[in-house]
Amino acid sequence: MGDDRAALADLIETHVLHSAELIAKLPGALEAGNAKELERVAHSLKGSCGMFGALALSQHCAKLEELAKARHLSEAAAAVTAVLGEQKAVVDALQKKRRAVLGESGELLSDPVPQLP
Numbered sequence: 001m002g003d004d005r006a007a008l009a010d011l012i013e014t015h016v017l018h019s020a021e022l023i024a025k026l027p028g029a030l031e032a033g034n035a036k037e038l039e040r041v042a043h044s045l046k047g048s049c050g051m052f053g054a055l056a057l058s059q060h061c062a063k064l065e066e067l068a069k070a071r072h073l074s075e076a077a078a079a080v081t082a083v084l085g086e087q088k089a090v091v092d093a094l095q096k097k098r099r100a101v102l103g104e105s106g107e108l109l110s111d112p113v114p115q116l117p
Contacts (some may be wrong), residue, residue: 005101012098015052016091019045023087026064026080030073038068038076045083049090057086 022041029037042065050058064079 009098009101012052012094012101015048016094019048019087020091023083026083030077030080033073035068035071035073035076038073038080039065042068042079042083052090052094054086054090054093057083057090060086 022045025037025041028034029041042061046058046061046065049055049061060079060082064076064083067073067076067079
């Protein structure tokens with residue numbers, strides 16, 4: 001049972017850190033007008049967030065992916081803001097779950113939610 005708990009905690013940590021790396025790319029891609037990068041990042045996040053049950057975040061990512069694919073960058077700004085906002089809630093929930101899995105001594109991960117310029 002302990003190995004399963006540790007594996008789940010590691011999986012949560014890996015997801016939080018990986019998604020933070022991806023999400024950190026969104027503001028710069030938006031500012032640069034890089035629709036292809038926005039689409040790629042949103043697509044990657046959509047799947048991984050969905051696997052963790054972060055359905056609202058996955059839906060925001062799907063919307064961002066759709067807007068980026070259509071090159072509607074002015075509308076994509078609101079979608080990026082929605083992704084960043086929902087990511088904060090998802091990280092908080094996953095860190096709470098990770099602490100519950102590890103016990104109260106579970107170390108918190110740093111806040112991986114970037115801010116828009």
